[in-house]
Amino acid sequence: MKNNVKISRMKLSISQQHLARKVGVARQTIGLIEKGRYNPSLKLCIAIAKELDATLDDLFWEEEEE
Amino acid sequence: MRSWITFLLPEDEYKERKMLFFFAESGVLLFAVLAILLVTNSYFTFDAGTVLLLGVALFLFYITTRYMFAGIEYTDVVTEKAYRKERKVTFLRSLSFLGIFVVLYAIFLGIPSDRGEWMDVIGISMITAIIMFVTTYISLKRSYKKNKELL
Numbered sequence: 644m645k646n647n648v649k650i651s652r653m654k655l656s657i658s659q660q661h662l663a664r665k666v667g668v669a670r671q672t673i674g675l676i677e678k679g680r681y682n683p684s685l686k687l688c689i690a691i692a693k694e695l696d697a698t699l700d701d702l703f704w705e706e707e708e709e
Numbered sequence: 710m711r712s713w714i715t716f717l718l719p720e721d722e723y724k725e726r727k728m729l730f731f732f733a734e735s736g737v738l739l740f741a742v743l744a745i746l747l748v749t750n751s752y753f754t755f756d757a758g759t760v761l762l763l764g765v766a767l768f769l770f771y772i773t774t775r776y777m778f779a780g781i782e783y784t785d786v787v788t789e790k791a792y793r794k795e796r797k798v799t800f801l802r803s804l805s806f807l808g809i810f811v812v813l814y815a816i817f818l819g820i821p822s823d824r825g826e827w828m829d830v831i832g833i834s835m836i837t838a839i840i841m842f843v844t845t846y847i848s849l850k851r852s853y854k855k856n857k858e859l860l
Binding site: 660668671677687 | 720
């Protein structure tokens with residue numbers, strides 16, 4: 644699943660390790676989410692969104708191009 | 710979701726999901742092997758001990774192998790320095806196991822009396838230590854490779 648987690652994280656200058664620690668998962672899990680290789684649970688999506696000060700729409704909603 | 714198996718699963722949700730898949734795959738594989746043995750039971754005779762040992766060994770071997778190659782054990786090893794450090798720890802741990810095994814053997818079963826017994830003890834502990842090192846090393850190497858790709 645495509646998402647904007649990496650962009651949002653980098654805008655805030657937060658490392659993968661820091662974000663992982665804050666949301667209670669492994670660094671590898673954050674990397675997999677950013678690469679679109681793992682679809683996180685809704686609970687984890689919300690935790691990431693809160694930590695990145697963004698909405699679920701900002702992070703996970705795909706804009707369809709017309 | 711609550712389940713009694715939770716105590717066997719890791720905290721991290723990705724690892725948890727992977728482990729659940731490994732357990733499930735292994736369970737299905739075990740079922741298939743047991744079903745085949747049941748069907749062929751009239752053609753080949755296996756004693757109960759062999760079948761039970763085969764079942765347990767297959768279940769554990771499958772999960773361990775999948776876990777080892779999945780690269781999910783060392784989730785934080787990203788740099789070359791961390792990788793080298795962890796590799797050193799793995800080597801030392803295997804070496805410690807070798808020493809501890811020999812000492813415990815001598816304490817509980819007595820000091821080997823002849824060369825043959827010494828060879829047996831050292832042989833078994835060496836093989837176990839080597840398997841321990843190789844499996845951990847593969848897991849570490851796979852984890853490091855996977856982590857680097859995810860940066």
